[in-house]
Amino acid sequence: MWQRFTWYDVRVIGHYLGMLVLFSSVALIVPLVTAIVFREWTPASHYLLSIGLSLIVGSALRFLRIEPGRLNRQQALVVTGLAWVVLAFMATIPLYLSGHYNTFLDAMFDGVSGITTTGVSIISDLDHLSCADSMWRFVTILLGGLGLVVVALSFGLFGKRSGASLYMSEGRSEHVVPNIVQTAQFIAKLSLGFICVGTAVLAVMCALAGMEASRAFLNGLWLAISSFCTGGFAPMSTSILYYHSFPIEVVLMLLMIIGSVNFVLHSELWKGHLNVYFRDMEIRTMFIWIAVMTLVFAASVSASSDFSNLATMMRRGVFLIVSAFSTTGFQNVTTNQLTTSLTSGAFLVIAALMCVGGGAGSTSGGIKFNRMGLIIKSLVATVKETLAPDSARVVVSYYHLGRRILSPEVVKQAMTVFVLYVVTYAVGALVGIAHGYDATQSIFESVAMASNGGISSGVCSQGMPASLELFYMLEMWAGRLEFLTLIALIVEVVVTLDPRRVVKSRLVRRS
Structure with a gap:
């Protein structure tokens, strides 16, 4: 039963929220060091200011409760929901100070886009952004892609008991090992391992393409972070088109695919359990879904002049498909080509791929393959129950880390999230249409925002209405939290502020 928050609850929530804000000040050291290395003194002053503000805000929240009790489920949901808002706001401060945004709202849009790994940007003159500010954009993607709570837990910030509630509230239900902290550490180590390998390979490729060593390293690092964390930010305004390199695109596709697979399944592959990996419902659903959508996409664009030959279709089409289903948002075509060269069918295929997204427990957004598999099951x-005799008992099983029986509770959870995503896509499309945009583009853009897909049809741009900008930020936030945490946060606030509600229990909850 939902109960009104007491002052004790507020202090506990503020304490843990303050810990996350203080942790963000550590992340701000990375762009500060980058600024010092490259002698970018103005950006360095911005990050010193941002670190100071983070320390002040975090400390103030931290000391709301000196000895916090263990977080319960409701408190953890509120902490997680507010953490993404507060940290997105803190991330916005150095971005706005960079001078590359027309308004603070534009900078906050990019801050939310980065921390939710959506990857849509409305920055001005990205090609001349300082190295420090570019580094910060990709640090936000790293924090958001791995999950704010997972990153914090990997450093042992919360401990095992309270950490478990926070881990669950971030939309994660599966563990690599029973210990939550060790699971978070495994996710962090595996991710950093893939990012380091990707950085080395991409940096060498950039160097061979003619970049100087430092620039090649930074581009390799940023691309590796953005692709594995399915973030979609790129160092240059033309996205992946800037590199004109098929080998780079191949490496990026591999990293995007790896990042869109459930981390628990990665652990099974790490243990050498190939049979468990390839029998899993998520993996099989992914293969079937992508195969079908690739065939539909190929048939749809075969008449297009820009995709008329097989080589072009393979290079541009496959990259777009991988970028869409992983909800990364990289583009190897221009936005104009996306809306004019692609047929309406191919355009909607890209939207459908972003709508479903990648695997559960991965860095991808969207509805997720496991839910789609459960709904199909x-x-x-x-159908079996309809055809079976009245006396028969129909049992349907599926394979996910072992044989499991399909239960009504599991299907209910999958359907709930599925409906919430679809409703949000529809509402977002109507909001775009109400602002005067084309219906197809409005649908596409709404799916890209709520699924954290990041491929834009051009609606998200400088000068778009502030009301639409705010709604898209809400969609990004809701999609990243998979709605349930957001709904819980809203319910908590409404219950607490409702003066008519009588709280049956006023006992102070202690650890």
């Missing part, structure tokens, strides 16, 4: 169960 439930349809199979319904």
Whole structure:
């Protein structure tokens, strides 16, 4: 039962929220060091200011409660929901001070886009952004892609007991090992390992393409972070088109695919359990879904002049498909080509791929393959029950880290999130249409925002209405939290502020 928050609850929530804000001040050291190395003194002063503000805000929240009790489920949901808002705001401060945004709202849009790994940007003159500010953009993607709570837990910030509630509230339900902290550490180590390998390979490729050593390293690092964390930010305004390199695109596709697979399945592959990996419902759903959508996409664009030959279709089309289903948002075509060269069918295929997204427990957004697989299994169960005799008991199983029986509770959870995503896509499309944009583009843009897909049809741009900008930020936030945490946060606030509600229990909850 939902109960009104007491002052004790507020202090506990503020304490843990303050810990996350203080942790963000550590992340701000990375762009500060970058600024010092490259002698960018003005950006360095911006990050010193941002670190100071983070320390002040975090400390003030931290000392709301000196000895916090263990977080319960409701408190953890509120901490997680507010953390993404507060940290996005803190991330916005140095971005706005960079001078590359027309308004603070524009800078906050990019801050939310980065921390939610959406990857849509409305920055001005990206090609001349300082190295420090560019580094910060990709640090936000790293924090958001791995999950704010997972990154904090990997450093043992919360401990095992309270950390478990926070881990669950961030939309994660599966563990690599029973210990939450060790699971978070495994995710962080595996991710950093892939990013380091990707950085080395991409840096060498950039160097061979003619970049100087430092620039090649930075481009390799930023591309590796953005692709594995399915973030979509690129160092240059023309995205991946800037590099004109098929080998770089191949490496990026591999990293995007790896980043869109469930970390728990990565652990099974790490242990050498190939049979478990390839029998898993998520992996099989992914292969079938991508194969079908690739065939539909190829058939749809075959008549387009820009995709008329097989080589072009393979290079541009496959990259777009991988970028879309992983919800990364990289583009190897211009926005104009996306809206004019692609047929309406191919355009909607890209939207459908972003809509579903990648695997659960991965860095991808969207509805997720496991939910789609469960919904399909439930349809199979319904058909079997319809055809079976009245006395028969129909049992449908699926394979996910072992054989499991499909239960009504599991299907209910999958359907709930599925409906919430679809409703949000529809509402976002209507909001775009109400602002005067084309219906197809409005649908595409709404899916890109709520799924954290990042491929834009051009609606998200400088000068777009502030009301639409705010709604898209809400979509990005809701999609990243998979709605349930957001809904819980709203319910908590409404219950607490409702003067008519009588709280049956006023006992102070202690650890």
